Amino acid sequence: MIKRIILPPFQKFVKTESLAGMLLFGATIIALIWANSPFGAYYEALWEQTIGISFEDYEIKKPIILWINDGLMAVFFFVIGLELKRELLIGEINSAKKAAFPLIAALGGVIVPVIMYLVLNQSPETEKGWGIPMATDIAFALALLGTLGNRVPLSLKIFLTAFAIIDDIAAVLVIAIFYSGNITWLYIVYGGILIALLGVLYYTKKYSFTIGIALAVVIWFLFLKSGVHPTIAGVLLAFTIPLKRRLNIKMYSHELEAISKQLSDVQDDDERHLLTEAEAEHIDNLDGLTFEVRSPLQHLEHKLHTLVAYIILPIFAFANAGVAISFSGNYDLSLMGNIAISLLVGKFLGVALFSYLGYKLKITELPTGVNFNQILGIAAIAGIGFTMSIFIDNLAFQGTPIYINSAKVGIIIGSVTSAILGYSILRFSSAKDNLENEKQSAELQEVTEA
Numbered sequence: 001m002i003k004r005i006i007l008p009p010f011q012k013f014v015k016t017e018s019l020a021g022m023l024l025f026g027a028t029i030i031a032l033i034w035a036n037s038p039f040g041a042y043y044e045a046l047w048e049q050t051i052g053i054s055f056e057d058y059e060i061k062k063p064i065i066l067w068i069n070d071g072l073m074a075v076f077f078f079v080i081g082l083e084l085k086r087e088l089l090i091g092e093i094n095s096a097k098k099a100a101f102p103l104i105a106a107l108g109g110v111i112v113p114v115i116m117y118l119v120l121n122q123s124p125e126t127e128k129g130w131g132i133p134m135a136t137d138i139a140f141a142l143a144l145l146g147t148l149g150n151r152v153p154l155s156l157k158i159f160l161t162a163f164a165i166i167d168d169i170a171a172v173l174v175i176a177i178f179y180s181g182n183i184t185w186l187y188i189v190y191g192g193i194l195i196a197l198l199g200v201l202y203y204t205k206k207y208s209f210t211i212g213i214a215l216a217v218v219i220w221f222l223f224l225k226s227g228v229h230p231t232i233a234g235v236l237l238a239f240t241i242p243l244k245r246r247l248n249i250k251m252y253s254h255e256l257e258a259i260s261k262q263l264s265d266v267q268d269d270d271e272r273h274l275l276t277e278a279e280a281e282h283i284d285n286l287d288g289l290t291f292e293v294r295s296p297l298q299h300l301e302h303k304l305h306t307l308v309a310y311i312i313l314p315i316f317a318f319a320n321a322g323v324a325i326s327f328s329g330n331y332d333l334s335l336m337g338n339i340a341i342s343l344l345v346g347k348f349l350g351v352a353l354f355s356y357l358g359y360k361l362k363i364t365e366l367p368t369g370v371n372f373n374q375i376l377g378i379a380a381i382a383g384i385g386f387t388m389s390i391f392i393d394n395l396a397f398q399g400t401p402i403y404i405n406s407a408k409v410g411i412i413i414g415s416v417t418s419a420i421l422g423y424s425i426l427r428f429s430s431a432k433d434n435l436e437n438e439k440q441s442a443e444l445q446e447v448t449e450a
Contacts, residue, residue: 020309021143024386027317028412035322043322060221068319069394070230072312074220077231079308080168081238082301087165089243099166101355101364102159105375106166108354109382110134113346120338125403129335129396131178132407133342133414135171135388138164139313141381144419148426153369160378163351171388172235179395180228187226191219191233199240207242207296229395241300247292255289313387320390323408332406339410343383344417351379377426383418385411 034043047068052061062070113133121127141164145157198215201208216237223233247255259282275283355375358364366372389411397403 019143020139020313021137021141021146023310023314024137024139024317025143027314028321028386031318031320031322032325035324040322040324044324047319065319068316069391070224071220073316073391074231074234075304076234076308076312076316077172078234078238079301079304080172081235082241082297082304083165084169084235085239085241085243086297086301087162091162099162101358101367102162103166104358104364105159105351105355105379106163106170108350108352109136109163109167109347109379110170110350112350112353113342116346116349117338117342120341122334123332125400126332126335126338126397128178129339129393129403129407131171131174131392132339132389132396132411133346133383133385134167134174135385135392136164136167136347136382137384137386137388137415138168139309140384140386140415140419144381144384144423145426147423152374152426153367155367155369156374156378159367159370160381163378163382167382168388171392172232175229175392175395176232179392180232183227184225187222188228191222191226194219194222195233195236195240198237202240202242202296206246212237212241241297243295243297245293245295247289249293252289252293256286259286259289316387316391320394321408321412323405323412325409330402330405331409332402335403336406336410336413339389339407340414340417343385343389343411343414344380344421347383347385347418348376348379348421351382352376355379371429373429374426377422377429379422380418380425381422383422384415386415389415 031043034040047065048063050061050063051067052059054061114130117130117133118127121130138161141160142157145152145160194215198212201211216233219237220230220233224230263279263282352375355364356372359366359372366375390408393404393407393411397407
């Protein structure tokens with residue numbers, strides 16, 4: 001029952017993330033090629049085009065790049081918020097025991113890269129980039145695991161997902177606390193009141209997508225004007241979405257049977273394309289039942305996850321990854337190297353060391369079917385910090401192109417190197433395990449024949 005109910009949705013999630021990682025990779029390559037081609041100026045000019053709307057006494061116009069980073073990415077953070085709420089309530093981190101291993105691993109993956117960055121940093125102007133190497137890109141990471149197929153156990157993928165979700169919690173908190181501008185608290189208060197009202201409405205009355213989307217736009221705008229990054233509004237809004245269904249499956253089945261019987265008694269005419277009033281009422285009742293039996297959180301997450309994975313994140317990568325690479329010295333090489341090292345070495349040491357200490361001190365247990373060599377592979381893969389790292393880079397060095405571009409190159413170098421190292425470790429450890437299994441099988445067969 002557990003395998004049938006739990007694992008197929010998770011395997012579908014892994015498959016979606018794997019394809020999303022490939023799309024991210026493709027968008028990144030295209031952006032880099034375009035930015036470094038003779039038409040690179042058009043790439044830069046495209047994202048600086050200003051679009052927006054105007055009223056009599058007010059207008060909101062922003063460059064396309066900011067609509068993507070502030071607008072589309074708010075949807076991405078909304079989905080992250082839905083995932084966080086689900087995992088905290090009923091998922092892989094809904095208890096201390098379940099969360100212990102990925103939690104300790106994630107803490108190491110956050111603390112050590114930040115410390116390493118601050119130690120290696122040589123300029124006060126680049127000190128605020130410390131948050132860049134702390135995040136792991138789950139889409140790229142799961143895509144890489146997907147290329148290994150059955151060589152890695154599903155429990156390892158579940159561990160990576162839980163680890164990355166905890167990683168996302170840390171990144172969201174860091175963005176909210178350390179990477180927001182001058183805050184206008186009145187707008188925050190207004191936005192907070194609307195979020196609270198929406199939560200109370202959903203809890204006491206009924207979930208309404210129409211009301212939710214209307215208020216979400218207003219709340220996003222208030223956070224945009226407040227100085228707190230508007231993507232944080234996406235996370236907070238996600239926590240208002242109800243998890244519980246209003247109708248259980250047994251009652252749904254009973255009501256469905258009654259409606260089905262009423263419809264089956266209808267004399268249908270193939271030439272009559274319009275429903276009668278009674279038929280339309282039955283169908284409306286069926287729609288209402290289907291709405292009531294769904295978990296609003298699960299339904300929204302399912303619908304939006306594909307949009308985010310296949311459209312929003314590739315657009316973000318395409319708009320942000322195009323760095324014109326030259327050898328004219330228009331880079332901060334120290335910053336570039338610091339980011340790359342902090343992602344590659346910092347993440348690896350942090351995740352591996354904290355995981356080992358947690359295991360040795362008997363605070364945690366290894367996931368079923370996973371050995372420590374595979375944890376080392378995950379520790380290396382954790383250095384793939386593409387999406388969230390670039391996002392924090394844009395916030396940390398806003399208005400300083402040389403630092404933004406230098407950090408992006410460092411992110412790409414660190415992420416690619418981490419991917420190669422992680423893939424190699426997992427490929428080698430799986431090959432070694434297979435060899436040992438074959439050896440044990442051969443020895444068992446010899447004993448049996450004897």
